[in-house]
Amino acid sequence: MDDFVFLNTTNAPGLSPEAAKRVRGHITKSNFAKRRQRIITENPDVNKENNKRNNKNNPSKNRLSTSTDVRAASSDPTRNNKDLQLLILLSCLNPPTTNPSEAEWVDLVASEQALIEATMAVGMRHWSPQPSWQLQADFRSSRALTSIIKQISWKQTYTDGFLAAIMTMAFGARLLPSHEQAWDVHVDGLVQLINERRLRRIREPGWFWDGLVLFWHRKVIDVIGDSAGGLRVRQVAEICEGIMELRRSINQMYHTSHIDTRFVAEDIDKEATRLREKSQKLGKSKKNKYVSATALTLELIVCLLWPTDSQLGYTHNLAKDLQQTTSQLPKMPCPYMDLTSCQFIIGAVAAEHGSSTKTWFVDKLTSAARAMQERGWSDEPFEILQRMLRADESLMGWFGIEGGRDGISKGYEDMLRQILAPLKKGC
Template sequence: MNQQGLIFLNATGAPVLSRADSRQMRAHITKSNFAKRRQRASQGETKGNEGNKQTPQQALHRRKRCQQKSQRTASQANPTKLPSRESPQYVPSMQLLVRNFRYLVFLDIRPTVQDPVEKAWFDLITSEPVVFEASLAGGMRCWGPDDESQQNADLHLSRATKLLVDRISCEQVPSDAMIGAVMTMAFGERMADNDEAWNVHMEGLIKMMQQRRHHGASSLPPVLRSLVALDLMNHVLGFPRFYHPKVVDMLSSHGDQVISTLAPISTNISLLKTAVGAPETGHVGQASHDVAGPLERLRLATHALREFNEPYIKATSRSLEVYLNLLWPLLFPMDLHSVGTELKDAISEFRIKACPYMDLTSPHYILGLLATANDSEARSWFLERIQGSVQVMRQRGWSDPLSLMKKGLEHEPHIHHLFRALWGDETNGAM
């Protein structure tokens, strides 16, 4: 897409909120509007108990009015209004819109998306303006470090925020699109290294999950729940994108087997570090008598994760095994090269193409690079994925695309040292 196309998508003449103003608005929405919404829901339930419940026809009519209101809000603030699904030009217009969107956010120039899972993902993104605007905000946030790109990100984020307020005031149960929008906003704040705003969004997500669970709906759509599971290693390394302990606790408490297995892992890793120590050299330090419990629980948990065949879970499982072996090879002996190849195969099964910054904030690629054998096909695969994403981000003006990853690795000096040495050898010292 040329620069004119980019300007068309973002130029509205509307005032651009500052970062401080945007953060204040989002905090107000999370802390105030969710509370008001719960109060309205409680009042609605009280009225229902008095015999004033809406009929299905009335509820449908109310939902349509709310959707029309959201569309009007989007069209007033956004020239890229999503075409109506009933309009004759819907199919070609939406195809063009999605194609341009994939380029803006994912640098994906494929003319069509063939995989049904990926198509369903883009259908969710374009189902409502709120998630579309949130996704554009994320795309603009990592498009470049220049002021124009960051102001465009703030603008799309303010639109998404306004639309989210509309949806909160209209809907009794948060939709998949609303959940996706909030998680996308959280990812954008993680890319901006804004812990405070990230926590605000995640607290809002937790309240949405509670509302959905209260009304009998799944607390997270399957794809988004898989992203939480994929993010375990990010949480362990200290820069989570979607993994939040309260989110995990809620999913675990309602019988999610995968999340129930994942939930205690980071705690047991912390206990093992306390008991054994996190070695600088890869050798186990002086173990205390407290090592047996967390060690055995970690063994059982990593073994249990291998029972799940879903690609995101497999990637988390193999990354965890690599991580534990790199820290404590005597406690977790394994064929590291084989596990690294399995990790590559699991990532290759991902059905949705990730943006470069998604890859560069995923420790799975670093761990896979460290685990695979010299001159192996798997080693080359990991190296090419990392180098390709770094090159793309540097072309956009980012001087240090791996900054978030390196920030996380600072908590693991042994792994950080191994990566710096290997990356320097492969790239002639260019870290």
């Protein structure tokens, strides 16, 4: 009992009831931690058996090469690191107590200062439009670059944390239309880093392949080759390129009057079938939820670009599968990521009207938009959705819109207002 702390706050003049409650909570938490540590120390065999059972039931613990025993013995990296605490508040990190996989991810972020700064820059950039937040984002981005340059000069660039820092910088530049040059520079740096790591036989960690889903660049696709994780990414890239070609063929058929549309339609039908089959093959592996969600989204896009009456029920079922899969993704993204999520946009469009599936996707988008508006973004959430939905005229088929430009515009507006209606009511 000597190791435990006891506190009597009765008649304590210096503490308010709220403060006393917080103190009691802190001491209780501390005592429980000491008790757990004592049990582990006194019963090493029990601890080993628990670790063995947990590893069997939670394969995601192997996401990073961090020993469970070592991590259990180490202190929480967020406890004395204000930057990590702020990243949790900014929704850039989940607390390490969420699950073992999140704890390992926090350990990775804590291991690399450039990664902390780069993540902070992205989080602050999209947290609020206020000048103070934007200045802080610039400051953090500058510090990340300084740290990266320093490590390059010291030839300390082969850790997984440094790889994650470069990817985060590239991702942050990709989110900003005015940063195209920075995006290209970071992609070139990422390609060079991958080549140098492979020359030293350093393999890419498992999370690397999940991260590639967030942005796409031909140079990165080419350099990863046909390794175990790279093969899936290349398959995704090939399907995406096929979808872009399919879209061009559809636009050509609708906008070129001198060709025989019957033959073009037959070719389009064959290509759409091929792309759907490739997407289905990609999604057969249920182990990686990111890949499964991507495969379902790609197949839905093909179905929406080239719809048939017989596929309507199948498309609605695909949207249900996409909802179930995206709800199981291991990491909780920030509101900005939700608002710009291809899965949520496609799911909201493809789901059956009035269904709980459609409500789920729409709620995801409206909740994200509301969270952004509460932080000072006024019309930006509406404009983000508007830019995405206006990206291609072939999207008009998703809304059943016919006619000229005015009809298309009205259809987009109706869809946007449907998605954001709950948000407008709450204002």
